[in-house]
Amino acid sequence: MGGLFGVASTADCIRDLYFGTDYHSHLGTSRGGMACLSRSGIVRSIHDITNTPFRSKFEAELTRLRGRTGIGVISDTDDQPVIIRSHLGVYALVTVGKISNAAELASEAFLNGKTHFAELGGGGINPTELVASLISRESDFVEGIRSAQARIEGSCSLLLLTDDGIYASRDRLGRTPIVIGQREGSFAAASESCSFPNLGYEVVRELGPGEVVRLTPEGIDVLAPPGDEMQICSFLWVYYGYPASTYEGVNVEVVRNRCGAALARRDDVSPDLVAGVPDSGTAHGIGYASEAGVPFRRPFVKYTPTWARSFMPQAQEIRDVVARMKLIPIAELVRGKRMLFCEDSIVRGTQLKDTVRMLFAAGAKEVHMRPACPPLLHSCKFLNFSRSKSEMDLAARRALREASDGPDALAAGSRHDSPEHSAMVERIRRRLGLTTLRYQVLSDMVEAIGLPKSDLCTFCWDGCQCPS
Ligand code: SF4
Numbered sequence: 001m002g003g004l005f006g007v008a009s010t011a012d013c014i015r016d017l018y019f020g021t022d023y024h025s026h027l028g029t030s031r032g033g034m035a036c037l038s039r040s041g042i043v044r045s046i047h048d049i050t051n052t053p054f055r056s057k058f059e060a061e062l063t064r065l066r067g068r069t070g071i072g073v074i075s076d077t078d079d080q081p082v083i084i085r086s087h088l089g090v091y092a093l094v095t096v097g098k099i100s101n102a103a104e105l106a107s108e109a110f111l112n113g114k115t116h117f118a119e120l121g122g123g124g125i126n127p128t129e130l131v132a133s134l135i136s137r138e139s140d141f142v143e144g145i146r147s148a149q150a151r152i153e154g155s156c157s158l159l160l161l162t163d164d165g166i167y168a169s170r171d172r173l174g175r176t177p178i179v180i181g182q183r184e185g186s187f188a189a190a191s192e193s194c195s196f197p198n199l200g201y202e203v204v205r206e207l208g209p210g211e212v213v214r215l216t217p218e219g220i221d222v223l224a225p226p227g228d229e230m231q232i233c234s235f236l237w238v239y240y241g242y243p244a245s246t247y248e249g250v251n252v253e254v255v256r257n258r259c260g261a262a263l264a265r266r267d268d269v270s271p272d273l274v275a276g277v278p279d280s281g282t283a284h285g286i287g288y289a290s291e292a293g294v295p296f297r298r299p300f301v302k303y304t305p306t307w308a309r310s311f312m313p314q315a316q317e318i319r320d321v322v323a324r325m326k327l328i329p330i331a332e333l334v335r336g337k338r339m340l341f342c343e344d345s346i347v348r349g350t351q352l353k354d355t356v357r358m359l360f361a362a363g364a365k366e367v368h369m370r371p372a373c374p375p376l377l378h379s380c381k382f383l384n385f386s387r388s389k390s391e392m393d394l395a396a397r398r399a400l401r402e403a404s405d406g407p408d409a410l411a412a413g414s415r416h417d418s419p420e421h422s423a424m425v426e427r428i429r430r431r432l433g434l435t436t437l438r439y440q441v442l443s444d445m446v447e448a449i450g451l452p453k454s455d456l457c458t459f460c461w462d463g464c465q466c467p468s
Pocket of ligand 1: 175232233234235236379380381382383385457458459460461
């Protein structure tokens with residue numbers, strides 16, 4: 001994944017750029033970067049944020065950088081921003097998304113006479129530089145951005161910093177959001193609207209799919225209108241978006257509460273307490289508890305003072321140990337209790353299995369699990385969303401293969417009322433050691449989000465690729 005923040009101001013913008021970008025730290029754990037237009041041209045700073053938060057790594061930039069226009073990024077993959085000298089002039093670029101056809105686009109660039117790519121990302125061509133090479137081929141920035149958006153398979157939202165302001169473009173099918181904010185003398189663009197209130201910005205509007213605008217301190221010029229089709233990522237609301245953010249006018253926390261309530265309406269267990277698996281399960285749990293009239297409690301808490309979210313060891317084994325060490329049970333709330341947990345989703349299930357074991361070891365009588373979305377059966381191919389190398393890493397996909405190997409098993413497994421679905425869920429339940437396991441029904445999740453299904457990407461769950 002990743003997140004973007006840019007600001008065009010009549011005054012120095014570095015403070016806004018620094019804090020605005022930092023508010024996207026939950027979207028990536030690998031690289032952070034900022035670029036600003038200073039008197040001597042575009043200057044940039046990039047740091048590895050794998051083990052140290054963006055704010056600490058970039059603190060020195062608050063006094064070192066000066067400029068009235070700037071862009072920033074949190075990235076899970078490549079070093080960004082890239083700075084490009086081209087026939088269009090010098091510009092800096094940041095991107096969010098995934099270029100599925102990167103190899104094909106790079107080969108084509110070489111065939112067209114490009115001799116090299118300067119930056120590497122994860123051992124291959126830096127995807128942001130690849131996007132820059134597509135943009136620089138055209139006669140102006142707008143044509144360049146439109147052409148890049150048309151050629152890219154996957155998704156790419158971007159901010160492009162020039163002498164004339166910041167070009168902002170949301171990916172062609174609007175899988176990731178870009179929201180515009182305004183304060184006196186400044187306009188800003190962000191992936192997360194939660195970056196605005198504490199910096200004094202008010203939301204002006206969100207960009208539509210594929211829309212291109214230019215931000216200056218004076219306003220927003222629309223340079224290419226939005227397209228008609230949208231496939232915004234549903235997982236933004238269920239899992240990785242920030243609770244205080246709003247996309248397409250729909251707030252994340254509110255959707256999570258509604259997801260929890262929907263789970264409660266279909267349920268028939270009588271727990272002593274409801275809880276959320278921290279952090280993103282919490283709001284789903286609150287929604288469930290309110291609807292069911294059962295107390296919401298925190299039977300375990302996360303130890304955060306020394307385990308920052310960005311602490312991400314490379315080895316999966318160590319990551320699992322870190323995840324386990326973070327959660328501390330509160331014996332008084334666990335012993336002898338029938339407990340129901342809401343979780344955002346179950347990906348591999350490894351950590352959850354450890355958590356369930358820990359709860360029973362601490363004396364829990366029953367542990368019921370209610371994921372806020374349906375079983376994950378497909379890996380995301382539109383965003384850099386998951387670290388999974390294979391779809392068989394997904395607990396549901398593996399369980400489905402074990403339970404049913406017919407030609408239509410995948411389609412049947414995604415239908416909540418099919419025998420294949422029940423057999424798959426039962427296998428997962430047993431593997432995780434749960435008392436009961438019930439997943440959210442897809443139509444309930446869509447209803448909780450409140451947008452038409454045709455506007456939402458639900459590929460993870462039903463494999464549906466609506467507009468191509
Ligand atoms: S496949 Fe899943 S994670 Fe990827 S864009 Fe669609 S809903 Fe989001």
